[in-house]
Amino acid sequence: MDLLSTRKYSTTNQYLISLLLIVLTAILCFFLVSVIGYRAVALILLLVVSLNAILFDIFPVMLSALLSALIWNFFFIPPTLTLHIGTPEDGLMFLMYFVIASINAVLSYKIREMERKERDEAEKEKAIKLYNTLLNSLSHELRTPIATVIGAIDTIKDDQTQLSEENRKELYSEIEIAASRLNRQVENLLSMSRLQAGFVRPKKDWCDLNETVFAAVKRLKDEAKDHKIRFEPKEDLPLCKLDNGLLDQILHNLIYNALLHTPAHSTIDIVLSKSDDGCVICVFDNGWGFPADEINFVFDKFYRLRNTSTGGTGLGLSIVKGFAEAMGGNVRLENIPHGGAKFTVEIPCEFSYNTNQENE
């Protein structure tokens, strides 16, 4: 496979290298011809043409076959330094040489074509498989809430069933949960397609990060009923010039991800800090952490942990990464030694120290 990578060379380079090999070999043979005889030279040149056939495309190889045949004829077949061939055996040898060299070139070309086709097919299969898993998880994520809504409404509408007031209320709240789940998936898909299309251009404005975190936590208060979210505002953090909307989505996705993948009554901590050239946001939990062999893939689009039981499309964290990078920042994930996962988002930004209001 490594040898094949030479085909990535530009066509000009392929021509140059293959012809250079022939010329160098010919010069070497020129000094050895008195020892090995001019017929052995043909075999040596043939060997170089075969090597070229392994390495390069068909046209450079055909050219090197032609050139080497001419060189052999001109410099080695007596009478030398003419294209004239003295005996019928040498004439036959010359013809055979050219045919064998060409066959060599064509055969290795054919083999490579077949290999390429196989590889393309394998890649296509892989793409189809990825597409299928994606479609499965997506349709599951979209259909489950839709099925819930339709089913619940059917039950409520059906006059025959004797629905207790309590059950009716429960069905209504199921519809509510399903709708917000559906909404979240659509938001994620839209964000992803915006990222994909390169439409995410940060609109920077001064933000109070403490306020942004409080807002994100507040937005998730229903989902966080069974969890504890701790956030101690960092009072001395200056205003940061950032895209508040993107940041809000990053925080939302990180906190929601932690809520989804940690057992009930886990604690999620959010800590803000300031680095030399930007702000640092840490979100960590005391759950199980991530499997070490999968930690590198969690930010990949549509990637879901192998043993994950809870739903999800594998979009949330890749959006976090995409949005962080759109603002020139990055996101890291590490496991905490005593259990739990820690996400660190670093975003470069301008700070405002305009807090002196006594001079008004």
Place this chain on the structure above:
Amino acid sequence: MNNAEILIIDDEPQIRKLLQINLESNGYKVTQASTGEHGLSLSASHPPDLILLDIGLPGKDGHQILKELREWYNKPIIVLSVRDNETDIVSALDNGATDYLTKPFRTGELLARIRSSIRRSENAENNSTVVCGDLEIDLIARVVKKMGDTIKLTSTEYNLLALFAKNGGKVLTHQFILKEIWGYSFQTETQYLRVFVGSLRKKIEENPNNPQHIITESGVGYRFE
């Protein structure tokens, strides 16, 4: 009792139906238009008390309709928009929309916005004292009291609070507030606004981290309640 008339301008029949059922069961009279042009002619022939206007309309879009309506219609217009489009919302508010809601919205929220918009347009006369929960703002004496105790505010803080109080319940865009308090040339200096809102919250809010009076409308502005 509210028997106010509301005109819905939205191209989605399902949304119109939902709004109609909701509003009618809350005692409002409802008329509907599926295009902006139809909405314009309906409101001209029979002016409603409030208009719910969708921004994403086919043909003439909501922004255009809003501008044309505002040439003569001075009752509340609440704009409906999709999320994640703050520029749309800000420009609608700056073009005279009274309030906005992002789809999907909750019915309770919609009804509250409608009530407060109508109330504001009816009590257009200036009250000299604004009472809001535990806050009392005397706009003539320039005195602010929280649970009966006078709060000391700097003059900019007071001007900001007074602007909020005069526009209670209404979303004020960053640009609008900056222009009103600091002047035209400060319209992009949002950091001033952040700093003063922060210090004002510390003085008037019970818990500045979970504000009840000065509510942030992310990417758009603030609302005083």
